[in-house]
Structure formats: C-alpha cells, structure tokens
Amino acid sequence: MPPDRPYHHGDLRQAVLAAAVDALTESGPARLSLRDLARRAGVSHAAPAHHFGDKAGLLTAVAAEGYNLLADTLTAAQQRTADFLDVGVAYVRFAVDHRAHFEVMFRPDLYHPDDPAVAAARQRAADALYGGVRSVTATRRGPDIPLAGIAAWSLVHGFATLWLNHALPPGLGDDPQAAARAVAAIMFRTP
C-alpha cells in the first residue's frame, strides 16, 4: 500500500517554516519541537533537519524572514507618511502581528546571528528604521550616532516587548496601536 503523499514533499522548506511560525505563535520558542513540525508537515521526524541543519538553523530562517518583513513594514509606513510617530506605531504593530518572528529576532542566542542571510535582512531593517529616524534628527546637530534614533527605537521596542509580555498596567485599553501612539507621542511631540 503506497502512502497517500509522494516521497518528495515539493516545498518542504517553506512548509516547515510556516509550521514553525504557527507553532511559535501558539506556544513560543521554548516549546518548539522539530519533531512536532515534522508531524504537522506530514514528513518523517528527521526531514526538517535536512533543510535547516539543526534547530538553530530553522530559527535563523525565521529570524531572517522576520527582519525582511520588518523592513517591508517600516519602508511602507515611511512612504505613507512623513511623521515618524506613524513609523513607531508600525513597529509596534509589526511586533504584535508577527509575534512569532519578533520573539525570535531579538533572541540571538536561539539562532546563528552571523548567518549571511539574517545579517543582510537585519541591515535592511536597520536602514529602514534609521531612515525613518532621520526625519526626527534632521533638525538637530548631533554626533555620528543618532542618539535620538536609539531613543525612539528603544521606546517603541520596549513598549512592544512589555505589551507582548503583559507587563503593562491595565487601563491602556486593548488596542496596542492606539496605546503605542499615545505613549510615543509623549516623546515625539514634546512642546
């Protein structure tokens, strides 16, 4: 009796990657299991490792995909508006909408941070982010390092992290974008 599925999956790499994002969204990186992903994709327990080397290799691919998604999100937000506040809100929205990617990206101990693909994707995202920041710092005279950009990034990144971990006090409502806008406005629009 031949199995229902063909011997070759066809696009197992993408299937495992998608399954990984699903599993990460459900349970977080701590409970991620290569064997579970293999079961979800309907392949043998060692098939995923063939495409990604090991667990860290899989998470490297997730991180690279995440950085590329973030770069796309930030550039799109920038082209839509000149207000950096909106770019910051887009950053928070990315974190909430792509929680799985976000949680992996900023945990370099889980993957291979020096991988060329992930390094290139991270650079794309950094360029997009600092490009958006430039509008804030353009009017000021400062050192090489755009401290205002670091501050803005820290603010939205910290807000996103705290929001995802349910560390923020209740009363901010349940709309992360609106809350992020209100909080970020305190820094970006000082009278």
Next chain:
Amino acid sequence: MPPDRPYHHGDLRQAVLAAAVDALTESGPARLSLRDLARRAGVSHAAPAHHFGDKAGLLTAVAAEGYNLLADTLTAAQQRTADFLDVGVAYVRFAVDHRAHFEVMFRPDLYHPDDPAVAAARQRAADALYGGVRSVTATRRGPDIPLAGIAAWSLVHGFATLWLNHALPPGLGDDPQAAARAVAAIMFRTP
C-alpha cells in the same frame, strides 16, 4: 563507605537557586537543565524538583527574586537622587548586572506568573518604578494612567533589552550606563 556529603544538603533550595542563576548567566534560559543544576549542587537528579515542583516552579522563584532585587535597586536609586534619569539608568544597570533574572522576569511563559510570591514581588517593583516616575508626571495634568511613566519605562526597558541582545549599533561604547544616560537624556530633558 559513606559518601562525603551528608544525606541532607542543608539548604538545597538556595543552592539550586544560585546554581540556576549561574547557569542562566552562562547559557540563557533555553539551555537550562534541572539535571545539570542537580549535578552542580552534588545531589541526585530529581532533588531540585522536590523544592520547586518543576522547571517552571524554579523559574518562578528566579523571577520573584529578580523582582525583589529590582524593587530594592529602584528604591535605593530614588533615595539617592530626585532625578528620574538616575532611576532609569539604575533600571538599565540592573538589567545588565542581573541579566539572568531580567531575562526570566519578562518572559512569563517560562514560569507561573500568577504565583503569589512573584505577584507580590512584581507589585513591589511596580510601586518603586511608578514612585520614581511620579516626579516626572507631577507637574503635568494627565489621565489615571501615567502615560509619561509608561513612556519612560518603555524607553529604559527597550534600551536594556536591545543592549543585552547586541542589537544596538556599535559606537555607543561599552559602558551601558553611560550610553543609557545619554539616550534617556534625549527624552527626559527636552528643552
């Protein structure tokens, strides 16, 4: 031949907790192993579970200890100065100096966030943090939720997280406190 060590360890709970902090500092939460902690403490592989129930129970204790340490740090910083900038810098210093605790505290999926001990400790830290924030918001009229406090917390929390994950661009130097002070000053001291 009797074993060198007595049957009862004496203070195994504290020993395992300390070993856990060491292991977390070395390798992070992902590679933490109860059996490794047992080996470090020189006890059988199941002894730690007796004191903490399971792995999540151990991390609950780590988180509680961390929140208490943070509360101590913040209250001490507040009594030393009236400038909230220093409290923010103290927050970053805590994250860098107690990386193991910090990384567990803000990952509630790793432990039991509703545990009474950890909830009480978290409340202590929150009180200390918002007490320090009050000096910033006192002059402003605002809603119940101190948005400026959330913004300040987000800023220092995000900076600490990005610093720990080596996500910040080079050129900030290697002193996290000095860098944090420079970055936070952009928000806290707007002309």
Next chain:
DNA sequence: CCGGGAATCTAGGCATTGACAAGTTGGGCC
C-alpha cells in the same frame, strides 16, 4: 530517651527530544 510522622533526598523508569548515521527514492541531466 525514644518513637513515629514528616520532610528531604535517592533510585529507577518512561516518553519526548535533538542530533547523527546509513539507507531509500526519485527527478533531472548527459
């Protein structure tokens, strides 16, 4: 002094996991 219950710790086992090695299948290229 001592007896028994309770707390602490040991020993063994089971299911799951990540990683590795070796074999099998099938598509594409000459």
Next chain:
DNA sequence: GGCCCAACTTGTCAATGCCTAGATTCCCGG
C-alpha cells in the same frame, strides 16, 4: 537508458523532564 545527487526515511543514542517508590534523616511530643 543510466547515473548522480538532492530529498526524504528509518533507526539509534544520549540527554532531559517528570513520575513513582523507597531510603534516610530530622524533629517533636511524650
């Protein structure tokens, strides 16, 4: 048609978390 190689399977091993049963020691009341 035949061959090569990537894709996938099967089997195995050490390590881990958690569970249960049992051994040892402490403590406290009499």
